[in-house]
Amino acid sequence: METHRITGIIRHYTRKAREQIYNAGLAIFKAAGVEQHLDDIGACVDELIKNAVKANYKHLLIVEALQRQFRLQYKDKTEAQVQEYIKDILKDKIQFDTLASIVLKKENIAQKVREVLNQEGTFLLIKNKAFSENRSLTNEEIESIKTLKLFLALQQKIKQYNIRIILKVELRDNYIYIEITNTSPILSHDLQRIYSKREEYRKYKEEGREYEFFINNIDTSDSGFGLGYAKIDSYLYNLGIDPDKAVTV
DSSP states (O other): OOEEEEEEEEEOOOOOHHHHHHHHHHHHHHTTEEEEEEEHHHHHHHHHHHHHHHHHHHHHHHHHHHHHHHHOOOOOHHHHHHHHHHHHHHHHHHHHHHHHHHHHHHHHHHHHHHHHHHHHHHHHHHHHHHHHTTTOOOOOHHHHHEEEEEHHHHHHHHTTTOOOOEEEEETTTEEEEEEESSOOOHHHHHHHHHHHHHHHHHHHHTTOOOOHHHTTOOOOOOTTTTHHHHHHHHHHHHHOHHHHHHOOO
């Protein structure tokens, strides 16, 4: 079978971006003769991208908190020295995990993640409305976007640190490979939560209590980290695909 491959960088997960991803995926799924499964697999990709967006915001909020603490502790340091301090921490995963765990206890990062996601939701509503009406943003809409302070500030940080979400879809040797790479590091705690939620969901599924699992996890006060992967596993099980073999985190 001929190899097909697409690669793209997701800046904002707007309706336009989703349509571009869908159309690119459709070409590959048609080439493989499995286009009837695109919507279900697309739902998995949608969850992965949303998880990546959320993880980016959490990472940046932790970095900002570390910067504030460093400035308070070392008031004689220049901004360049602050940035160098952050770079050094990010190079050492164990140190970053340790400091991040302290920050998470001191500051309500989960609440800030929800706040920025709400602001992003407003931004996407505005952008999607203009896209669906095939027009540019109005002055009123531009002014509304300017009020989304936290969202806009983190978007600048994303550019500053060159944080990207990279999507790759490839048809090769009768398999479709989908890879979503988030260039910001994941905390060990969050990785363990993903594993834990997937295992918890698997047990509920085996006991015929899948619905109960999602009811019990309706509270996302910790921003729902890990729950998205359980939803992905649910989609895959319904397609007759073993998530343990199909998904690698």
